[in-house]
Amino acid sequence: GHLDSSSAVPALLRVLREDDVASVRRTAAWALGQLSADDAAAALATALRGDADAAVREMCAWALGAMEASAAGPALRAAARGDTEEAVRETAVWALGQRGSAAAGDDLGQVLATDRSVRVRRTAAWALGQLDLRAAPKGLLDALGDGDGDLRLKAAWALSEIGDGAAIPALRAALGREQDPRARKAEVRALIHSGERSERLTELLQSADPQVREAAIRGIAGRSGVDPWPWPQPRPRPFP
16 A cells, blocks of 8 residues: 555455455555555445445445545445444444545435444534535534534534525524534634625624624624634544
8 A cells, every 4th residue: 555556456455355355455455555456446336335344334435535436425324324333333324525526415414314323423513514415414504503512513514514594594593502612713714615694694793702792893994814723533434
């Protein structure tokens, strides 16, 4: 993987398919991801669907996140929705965000609404903000009322990236009840990016939170950026 030689791809594919040691298959998947070997996507997708070892499936999901091949998207979406292991689902969600295809929007919205792991849901919210969406999925709006503050933060950030004016009522309601200062700031940013009217932003100048007041002033002045911004970050890739 570090030699960056595409001539090794056939040998790495044989290892991924045939080696009887899971840690070796996992490292082969990592190497294929390092090489961004699009011609390996079908084999990685097959391993993601069927390898018995969760660590191998996790690495296959990571590797597919670096590829544009058509085989990557369906396999990642299936893993995000249905893999039994939290780490695999989360890495598949992260990889869909990395690929940035709007085709994953419905699947990520479903994951955000239904997955039992808050870690997976947080990453799904982040991933939705990476896609080229024009409308916010319902699951993202519902996440503004989640009990986890970090999930609310990531959901508001994603909404600010999407900029869907239809999300403004949900954002107003969320801001009215929000207790987490980072999430409040994110919700104000989302309101600005979604086209909130300046008279509504003026009302926020009465907020007890100075960051909210400052963000509202920036929005009134036509500045969509709110700095410094606590950008949500995905989990790091699973190194072999």
